[in-house]
Every structure is written in C-alpha cells, then in structure tokens.
Amino acid sequence: MELESILWMGYSLVTISSFQTLPVAINVLCVFISLVRPPAISLTVWRNSLSDKVQGVPMSMIIITSLLHKVSLYNSRWGVFAEISLPFFAYPISIIALPFTISFTEADYNAKQSAAIFLGSWISFFYIIRFYKSMRGIVTVGEWSMITCFASVVFTEAVMAKHYDDHRLFKLVSITGTIGCVIGCGVSTLMSSPFIRIPTLLASPLLTIEIAFWAYQAEVSKPACINWLICFLSEKEQYVPRFYWIIYWIVILVATIPIATASWFKTFAPRVVTRKWFHLVAVLLFTPVTLLSPELMFLSYTIAICALLVIENVRNDMQTSFQDFYLSYLDYEKDKVDQVIISHVALIGGCAFPLWLSVCLGIESNVLRLWGVIVLGVGDSCAAIVGKLLGTRIWGRNRSLEGSSAMLMSIIVCCCKSKEPWEVAAVLSTLIEAFTSQIDNIVLPIAGVLFLLKTP
Secondary structure, three states: OOHHHHHHHHHHHHHHHHHOOHHHHHHHHHHHHHHHOOOOOOOOOOOOOOOOOOOOHHHHHHHHHHHHHHHOOOOOHHHHHHHHHHHHHHOOOOHHHHHHHHHOOOOOHHHHHHHHHHHHHHHHHHHHHHHOHHHOOOOOHHHHHHHHHHHHHHHHHHHHOOOOOHHHHHHHHHHHHHHHHHHHHHHHOOOOOHHHHHHHHHHHHHHHHHHHHHHOOOOOOOOHHHHHHHHHHHOEEOOEEOHHHHHHHHHHHHHHHHHHHOHHHHHHOOHHHHHHHHHHHHHHHHHHHHHHOHHHHHHHHHHHHHHHHHHHHHHHHOOHHHHHHHHOOOOOOOOOOOOOOOHHHHHHHHHHHHHHHHHHHOOOOHHHHHHHHHHHHHHHHHHHHHHHHHOOOEEOOOEEHHHHHHHHHHHHHHHOOOOOOOHHHHHHHHHHHHHOOOOHHHHHHHHHHOOOOOOO
8 A cells, every 4th residue: 555645544534533524534435445446547648656656646535525625614615516526536437427416416506506617627627638748747646636626616616706896806806817827828839939929828817807807897997907906006905005015025036036046056055955045035925915915915826826827838938048047946856847847836826825715715814824835935945955954864755854853843933823723734744745745835735724724
C-alpha cells in the first residue's frame, strides 16, 4: 500500500473525529477502492510519478469531499456537490451514471440545477487537458481533479447568482475576468502571430467583464470595467483608500526585486534561497493587504494569476533577457522549460485560496485568510532552506527532519498569538509536506483549511 495513501487515510480519520460527518467516512472506503482498482492513467497526459502510482487520487477524493461537506454548513448547495463528488471518484469509469445521482439527490429544483451545471462543467474542465499539449505532463490526476472541481464550483456559483450588488461586484469581476483570460489563452494557441495573440489575451478578460456587467444589469458607466476599477481603487476599505496599497506594492517590489537579480546574491546564496526569496516577497506583499483590505487582495490574486497565464502564453515571444530572468528561478523538479510553468501560478493560487473561501463565506478569521501565506510563504520556505543547509536525517519523500521541524516551528510562531484552533492544521500540513508527492503549493493550503473553518 502507498505510504502517502496511509497518510491520507489518517487524515480522513482525523477529519471524521473533527467534523463527525458520514460522507467523510466513505472517503476511507474510496481510498481502498482507488488502491485495489486504480483508474486508467495515461502517462502521455498526466505527470509521471514513479513514487505515486495512484496519481494523488486518494488525496483529491478526501480533500474535495471533506471540504465540500464542511462548506455545506455555510451554503447548503455545496452539500449536493459533495454527494456528486463521491461517485465521481469511486466509479471513475461510470460517469454516465452521475446524472441519476443528481435525480435521486434529496434537494430542491434549484439545487439539482446547480448540481447539473457543476457536474457538466467539472467533466468538461477535467477532460479539456487532453486537447492542450502544453498542459500535458505537468499535473497528476489528483491535482487536476482538485483544480477543476473548485473551478467548477466557482463557475456554478457565478451562473446561479441572480444579482450582484455594488459591494459584491469585485467577486463578479474576479470570476468573469478569469474565465475570459482562460478563454483568451485557449483561443490564442490557435494564432501564430504574437501581434494578434497578445491583443486577444488582453481583450478577452475585459470583454467578458463587460458582458457580465450587462448580463447582471450592473449600474456602471461605459466602459464598465475601467470605470468600475477606478471607483473600486478610490474607495476606502477599513479607512484606507485602496490605491494606497498599490503604492505600497510598488515600493516593496522596487526594494526587493533588485536584490534577487544582484550577482552577489546569486553567487553566495544557494539556489533554494534565491527561489524562496520570492516567497518572502510574497509575504511582504500579501500579509498587510490581506488583513486590512481583503476585498482588494481578493481581486489582486485573480489579476496576478491571469497575468502569469498571459506571460506563459507569450513567454516564447519575449526577449531573451526576460526569459532568462523568468527561468532562472525555476524549480526543475516540478516544471519543464518547454511546458507550462505551474509552480508560480500554484504559489499565488495556494496563497489566495483560503482568502477567497473566507471572503465568499463571510468568515472573519485572520488565521484562515492568511493560511496560504503562512504555510507556503513562511512554513514551506523555512523547511526548504533549513532542510537544504542543515538537513541530515531523511524521512518522508526525501525530506529532512530538520526542515520539517523548521516548518512546524515557523507556523507556530506565526499563529501562537491567535485564539483560533490552528494546531491540527499546522501538524497535518507539516506531515503532508514531508510525505506527499503532489505539488505542495496546491495541496498544503487546501488541506489545512479544513481544520480552520469554524462551525457556524
């Protein structure tokens, strides 16, 4: 039996004792199903991991169903999503039977309608990877299942929403702008000329936002996306105008980026330190804004992800100097130069996910909002640096006890003054980082969030 699968079964048992939900218990059975009869895996599509023959499927089924059931305490519609996710994983070859699962679900018509949208979008997003050669070999089945599942939930919530008031328009802009960016990236792959591809990438998000404003009858003057953004940045959030934080970000970037590019820094610092330097930059950029202006940070995360997707799409058309800078901090264990580089996008997405969830559910919790920054920007960085420089005792999947101890201690330092229960999330995140073969930027924040969500 896979060592990582045993860890995820233990994770399930802890989840059962914490949440006392029957569907999570079913996850343990699903893990055994995936081990006894693993899904058919095409190594031409998914990342080849000799240390993980089940491709992260136990991990994804446990995290997805557990998190959906936990969030259903805040939004009942998510409970229907969780019921669908169980047969999706337990019987991966019989997806055709899932519509019958929807029809027999004990829910009202609107819930079944949203479940059908969720199911159709999840299947579509999951299998679209087969049509993009640049996406092949960069994620496992489990990682892609989580990404597409939560993307489908967001898409379904956007479709089912009947109205967005002025205070929620930033969510509509974030969702539709990301959808437009993804569509633009897909369309641009069919274009050979960068002079056509770049305008397409830039125009697609703006066009989808304009259509969304029109569809939801938002009272914004034309051009809606530009005028709305100006008004949004000029408004105050917790007594501070949002555009002040733009100035703050510029100052931080001007002060930190030259250090990363300095020859003396690259000469004396190990490669792992130069890469993790950007994690420190992320902590400085994200922490104060997350605490004092969460709505701005909510939107900024989506803009950052869209910007990285655009850069990936036009990277081969850029000047050599920018290419060299962009690739000099690449983690060659996770990324390949000739494929889509996912670690940068995963870092931003991992930091963003707890904040997105907190804002969408209306949960006032600083630890939850900052969990992605804490576990990736601080904990994972300390683990990598200490493990590389001082690690001697190897455990897990080529991790060191010294590095894992440094990660746990750094998380404790960050959270020690909080009265919220974070201890279980800290310990389990440290264990998962040591034993998982999945992309930690994706897995760690989502796995920890389960134990930070309060029962309403």
